[in-house]
Amino acid sequence: MSAPEAELVRRFGSPLYVYDEGELRARCRALRNAFAPELADFFYAMKANSNPHLLGIVREEGLGIDAVSLGEVRMARHVGFAPTQISFNGNNVDDAEMSAVRAEGVHVIVDSLAQLARYGRLFPETSVGVRLNPDIGAGHHDHVITGGPESKFGIDVGLARSILEVAAAHRLRIHGLQHHIGSGILDVAKLSLAMEVLLEVAPLFPELDFVDFGGGFGIPYRPLQAPLDLETFGRVATERIERFRAAYSRPVRVRFEPGRFVVATSGSLLVTVTAVKRAKKHTFIGTDSGFHHLIRPMAYGSYHRIENLSNQGGALEVVSVAGNICESGDLFAKERLLPECHEGDVLAIRDAGAYGYSMSSTYNLRPRPAEVLLSSPDQSPTLIRRRETIEDLLAP
Numbered sequence: 001m002s003a004p005e006a007e008l009v010r011r012f013g014s015p016l017y018v019y020d021e022g023e024l025r026a027r028c029r030a031l032r033n034a035f036a037p038e039l040a041d042f043f044y045a046m047k048a049n050s051n052p053h054l055l056g057i058v059r060e061e062g063l064g065i066d067a068v069s070l071g072e073v074r075m076a077r078h079v080g081f082a083p084t085q086i087s088f089n090g091n092n093v094d095d096a097e098m099s100a101v102r103a104e105g106v107h108v109i110v111d112s113l114a115q116l117a118r119y120g121r122l123f124p125e126t127s128v129g130v131r132l133n134p135d136i137g138a139g140h141h142d143h144v145i146t147g148g149p150e151s152k153f154g155i156d157v158g159l160a161r162s163i164l165e166v167a168a169a170h171r172l173r174i175h176g177l178q179h180h181i182g183s184g185i186l187d188v189a190k191l192s193l194a195m196e197v198l199l200e201v202a203p204l205f206p207e208l209d210f211v212d213f214g215g216g217f218g219i220p221y222r223p224l225q226a227p228l229d230l231e232t233f234g235r236v237a238t239e240r241i242e243r244f245r246a247a248y249s250r251p252v253r254v255r256f257e258p259g260r261f262v263v264a265t266s267g268s269l270l271v272t273v274t275a276v277k278r279a280k281k282h283t284f285i286g287t288d289s290g291f292h293h294l295i296r297p298m299a300y301g302s303y304h305r306i307e308n309l310s311n312q313g314g315a316l317e318v319v320s321v322a323g324n325i326c327e328s329g330d331l332f333a334k335e336r337l338l339p340e341c342h343e344g345d346v347l348a349i350r351d352a353g354a355y356g357y358s359m360s361s362t363y364n365l366r367p368r369p370a371e372v373l374l375s376s377p378d379q380s381p382t383l384i385r386r387r388e389t390i391e392d393l394l395a396p
């Protein structure tokens with residue numbers, strides 16, 4: 001696997017995002033298998049990775065889309081998702097965006113009383129979902145905790161009556177309740193606790209079609225980290241949801257909005273070593289990429305496994321892997337044990353499929369990498385996004 005991977009760099013250039021179709025499909029199926037089909041629907045949070053070819057695979061696997069902007073809604077429609085397969089989760093959305101999303105026929109979830117009233121003024125006598133803040137947050141970093149007192153998201157779960165009052169003033173039907181407490185969660189108990197809070201308040205809303213427990217399913221980025229026990233979560237959640245459904249007056253469906261879990265493990269960022277610097281305190285392995293292509297280590301201190309594809313069995317050395325951006329924080333890894341690296345070696349930064357390319361930028365006016373898909377089952381490579389050029393960046 002590793003020699004052909006390094007070969008991809010020779011063929012498509014460096015740096016390069018590479019995705020494994022078989023892995024992507026397996027992750028979609030693992031999610032769907034954890035819940036009975038008549039119970040749960042999955043809406044892939046496309047902010048994690050919005051490459052249209054990958055979205056097409058996700059669609060074939062029977063997932064819908066969780067979109068957070070008009071651009072994402074349009075992209076989902078562009079790759080063939082029906083409006084009913086798209087859920088729009090807006091935060092601080094203006095009238096123009098809300099109206100354009102509605103015009104696409106997509107249903108909306110609002111996340112403040114002000115947005116609920118705004119929605120009601122624009123579209124009285126329609127259905128809308130609301131995002132609750134269950135006063136519980138979780139996640140791999142403070143910046144991705146989206147529930148609890150510090151979070152800007154959702155309507156406090158204690159304000160259920162106010163939600164119903166605002167809805168009544170505009171003759172709105174609250175047809176869905178949603179929460180999303182954070183990202184990168186590996187603890188089944190946290191997910192279950194937040195689910196419990198939402199289900200306890202749900203009976204106050206008599207016209208629900210769905211309850212949506214967001215995304216946040218984590219993956220083990222570190223070698224010895226335990227994965228999320230999806231099977232246990234599926235079992236515990238199904239039992240709780242069945243109890244709720246038996247007591248509720250309408251046939252409610254359940255939704256989840258996973259992003260990272262679906263796409264993270266299928267992607268690697270391949271980079272080439274451009275310099276080895278043995279400085280006083282650290283050995284820096286310089287590469288031709290940086291935080292403009294994968295911002296997670298810099299933004300969240302995230303750990304990504306790194307392999308030296310060109311020297312797999314080489315003598316181990318403690319190094320820091322750096323990028324080519326003019327900032328000291330531009331490090332993919334600090335003080336990491338890696339097989340000795342030389343100029344020209346190809347390194348693979350693993351689990352980079354989620355929040356990698358989708359959070360990339362052209363900072364320092366460096367173009368973005370190309371993206372390649374290894375098709376299943378034969379692993380034949382297809383270019384699924386061309387490399388950006390400096391000419392692209394010069395365009396007005």
Ligand SMILES: Cc1ncc(COP(=O)(O)O)c(C=O)c1O
Nearest residue numbers: 045180183215216257258259260
């Ligand atoms: C509303 C909502 N749903 C789903 C997700 C997906 O989260 P994850 O990629 O952790 O599954 C996010 C991520 O920010 C989100 O804001």
